[in-house]
Amino acid sequence: MPEWLNLDPTLTEERNQELTRDVLGRLERHVHPMLARNLRLLNEEFIEWRSEGCFVYDPLGQPYFDAVGAGGVFALGHSHPEVVQAVRRQLDRGGLSVRTGLVPGQLELLERLSRLVPGRLPYGYVGSTGTEAMEAALKLARLTTGRPGLVGMQMGYHGMSVGTLSISGISYWREGFAPLLEPVKLVPFGDLQAARAAIDSTTAAVFLEPVQWASACSVASPEYLQGLRRICDEAGALLILDEIQCGLGRTGRWFAAEHSGVVPDMISVGKTLSGGVMPVSALMFSQRVQEAALSRPLFNNSTYGGNPLACAAALATLDVLEHENLIPRAAALGERLEAGLETLRAAFPSLVSGQQGQGLMRCVLTRDPRYGLMISTLLMKKHRMILPSMSHAPHVLRMSPPFICTEADIDRILEALRESCSEVRSLGLPGIDRYIREIGQKLAEGS
Numbered sequence: 001m002p003e004w005l006n007l008d009p010t011l012t013e014e015r016n017q018e019l020t021r022d023v024l025g026r027l028e029r030h031v032h033p034m035l036a037r038n039l040r041l042l043n044e045e046f047i048e049w050r051s052e053g054c055f056v057y058d059p060l061g062q063p064y065f066d067a068v069g070a071g072g073v074f075a076l077g078h079s080h081p082e083v084v085q086a087v088r089r090q091l092d093r094g095g096l097s098v099r100t101g102l103v104p105g106q107l108e109l110l111e112r113l114s115r116l117v118p119g120r121l122p123y124g125y126v127g128s129t130g131t132e133a134m135e136a137a138l139k140l141a142r143l144t145t146g147r148p149g150l151v152g153m154q155m156g157y158h159g160m161s162v163g164t165l166s167i168s169g170i171s172y173w174r175e176g177f178a179p180l181l182e183p184v185k186l187v188p189f190g191d192l193q194a195a196r197a198a199i200d201s202t203t204a205a206v207f208l209e210p211v212q213w214a215s216a217c218s219v220a221s222p223e224y225l226q227g228l229r230r231i232c233d234e235a236g237a238l239l240i241l242d243e244i245q246c247g248l249g250r251t252g253r254w255f256a257a258e259h260s261g262v263v264p265d266m267i268s269v270g271k272t273l274s275g276g277v278m279p280v281s282a283l284m285f286s287q288r289v290q291e292a293a294l295s296r297p298l299f300n301n302s303t304y305g306g307n308p309l310a311c312a313a314a315l316a317t318l319d320v321l322e323h324e325n326l327i328p329r330a331a332a333l334g335e336r337l338e339a340g341l342e343t344l345r346a347a348f349p350s351l352v353s354g355q356q357g358q359g360l361m362r363c364v365l366t367r368d369p370r371y372g373l374m375i376s377t378l379l380m381k382k383h384r385m386i387l388p389s390m391s392h393a394p395h396v397l398r399m400s401p402p403f404i405c406t407e408a409d410i411d412r413i414l415e416a417l418r419e420s421c422s423e424v425r426s427l428g429l430p431g432i433d434r435y436i437r438e439i440g441q442k443l444a445e446g447s
Contacts, residue, residue, distance in 0.1 A: 009050065010061040019059060020045050046380075051078035054405050056386065064380075067387040067399045067413050071213060072245045072361070075272040075330075076320055077402040083275035086316035087309055096307045105311030112318055113284055116254050119263030121284040123293070126306030130244035131159030133268040133281040134207075136300040137240050138163050138181075140266065140285060141205035143299065144238060144292035149202040150181065151237075153189040155215035156208055158242050167207045170214060172392030189218055192227040199231050205238035205265070206231075210256035211246040216365055216396045217357030222260035229262050238265040238289070244281065245361070248272035249321055249403060252331030252359035259358070265289060275317035280310035326403040333403070333410055334359035340414035348421045351375075362399050364417070369394040370432045371424055378420040385416050 028036035039045050055063040097103050110124040125136045152167035165174050166181035187194040212218040232239040241264040246256040270281035341355035353365045366372040372389035379385040390396045
């Protein structure tokens with residue numbers, strides 16, 4: 001057993017420094033030397049020691065409020081007792097599957113999801129990651145239609161594999177990995193005319209997120225999704241919705257598609273489904289898709305997909321969402337967060353250009369990337385709040401707090417943002433530039 005698992009729950013300052021040096025040394029030797037060096041120079045070492053509820057704790061027991069939740073993984077907060085208990089009970093019986101016998105939990109999970117997804121799509125595949133679910137969708141789209149063409153959205157995001165990057169539209173993630181899948185067309189999100197021009201008799205499927213989480217939480221209007229559904233039907237193409245991040249209550253409904261009444265041919269789910277405890281994802285699909293899948297049993301196999309531990313976590317998560325009435329709660333908290341962010345925009349018009357999103361899935365847009373980076377830095381250093389700017393779009397601060405948080409927690413996020421914005425406004429861009437130069441000098445001296 002690793003030595004650090006036997007250490008006390010909270011360490012002394014001296015032992016914490018020793019552990020931090022050890023971890024950074026391994027980071028330097030086995031991952032990226034510059035990353036380790038920069039963390040040392042910036043004094044931004046943060047070891048995730050334990051987590052519970054809305055907080056992650058460092059080895060000294062200092063709490064960090066988690067306002068982003070790994071893109072929505074921690075909708076139930078950290079270490080929800082019912083999910084942890086379900087996984088422990090399953091672990092006492094066994095861990096992973098031998099992939100020969102039946103796994104009751106996997107079949108129950110698919111049955112439960114089929115009753116929740118729009119259109120009650122009856123068939124499914126269980127994987128471990130969102131990328132796996134979307135790769136399965138890619139394969140099924142071509143298998144079902146016999147067509148090669150794929151249509152994705154500019155600024156869309158579907159995963160990190162070559163296949164999912166091909167239908168994603170963020171150059172930051174795509175560059176350096178060509179050639180990607182072909183033929184693929186990327187169209188502007190929200191533009192029905194562009195979609196109609198791109199979708200034809202060679203198109204297998206159109207892929208999109210109802211809320212583009214990685215691109216400033218842009219929300220597809222009901223009219224846009226309804227129009228896409230009609231265009232796909234006319235062309236014989238499939239409509240595939242990626243709800244890995246926005247599904248299972250994040251937007252205030254079980255699925256974001258419910259806001260428009262659109263029923264897709266396939267819909268993916270993940271993140272929240274894990275309960276923050278075990279990696280799991282699923283792809284649910286229609287009778288039309290199932291008929292094609294029957295011709296290719298095991299069309300997408302996965303060693304760990306649908307394992308008993310993951311299914312125990314997922315089923316417990318669905319139970320918690322239902323009996324704690326967390327989805328209406330997410331909708332109400334989302335309204336409070338939206339109103340507060342509008343007040344923030346009005347109070348700091350020179351810094352904040354707007355906010356957008358749906359439910360507890362929100363992004364704040366700043367007028368300069370340096371503003372976003374500085375606000376994020378202050379939130380971490382002064383408020384111990386995890387609310388980072390996005391690496392590919394540093395002017396955007398995104399947040400997806402847990403459904404279990406309270407109105408006071410939402411107000412805490414807003415107050416921390418207000419104080420950080422006030423300090424950044426006082427600094428101004430010249431002050432931020434000086435700060436950046438000082439950091440650059442430290443980095444240069446440390447090289």
